[in-house]
Amino acid sequence: MENLENKKIAFQNFYSILKGIHGSLGKWWPGExxxxxxxxxxxxxxxxxxxxxxxxxxxxxxxxxxxxxxxxxxxxxxxxxxxxxxxxxxxxxxxxxxxxxxxxxxxxxxxxxxxxxxxxxxxxxxxxxxxxxxxxxxxxxxFEKPIFVIDAYTKRLLKRIFGIEFNDYDEYREFFEDNYEKTVELYQEFHGLIVEHAKLYCTSKPKCDICPIDFCLFNRQDKPF
Known part of the structure; x- marks a missing residue:
């Protein structure tokens, strides 16, 4: 994963990897x-x-x-x-x-x-x-319209796992939207999976020893990103 194109290829499997770890979350954000x-x-x-x-x-x-x-x-x-x-x-x-x-x-x-x-x-x-x-x-x-939500957890996972960083919010959003089909159901669940993974494994002090993602760049380096 030395260049962005290789990182994109790995990233395009990220949703299915997270879903395999955490299961189906559906809409995730509760309430009417x-x-x-x-x-x-x-x-x-x-x-x-x-x-x-x-x-x-x-x-x-x-x-x-x-x-x-x-x-x-x-x-x-x-x-x-x-x-x-x-x-x-x-x-x-x-x-x-x-x-x-x-x-x-x-x-x-x-x-x-x-x-x-x-x-x-x-x-x-x-x-x-x-x-x-x-x-x-x-x-x-x-309002259930397909726009990807970027939060601190999203930026953390992209940086640690893939070594991907952008300068501003919309660059992150567009990266997700360019690499995944624009559907409400996928975006809702994908965002929820990211949050769940960050809370369970990729915390501020990451729990790399128990994290199931074995290709994470953070886990393979001597110092954090």
């Missing part, structure tokens, strides 16, 4: 699309258990459409509900901006779902506090 939209903001810089605590708080207050319910809450109550997710003041502002955008569509998600993926992405990225990873998570998991 209203919950996914909210959790995409809440999960920034925290772990999923904290997001679940915040979502449970929301469900105790919002029995109907959680998006409309949250939009109608005063700022202080919204902030308190999402407190378990951390950075709650910042996230409350970001969530409020996202909810205001949804109000423009009268919270009719089917109307938004009719948009082209990159038209939708452009609108989401214009919302203060919504970056590319958050926008793409919403597009892929809530």
């Amino acid at each position: 699309r209203e919950e996914i939209i909210v959790s995409a903001v809440l999960t920034q810089n925290t772990n999923w258990k904290n997001v679940e605590r915040a979502l449970n708080n929301i469900k105790e207050v919002c029995s109907g459409d959680i998006l409309i319910c949250l939009h109608n809450l005063p700022d202080e109550q919204l902030t308190n509900l999402i407190r378990p997710a951390g950075f709650y003041n910042i996230k409350a502002k970001r969530l409020r901006q996202l909810l205001n955008w949804l109000e423009n569509y009268e919270f009719k998600l089917d109307k938004i779902a009719g948009k082209d993926a990159f038209e939708l992405r452009k609108e989401l990225l214009e919302i203060n506090g919504i970056g590319k990873e958050t926008a793409d998570s919403i597009i892929l998991y809530a």
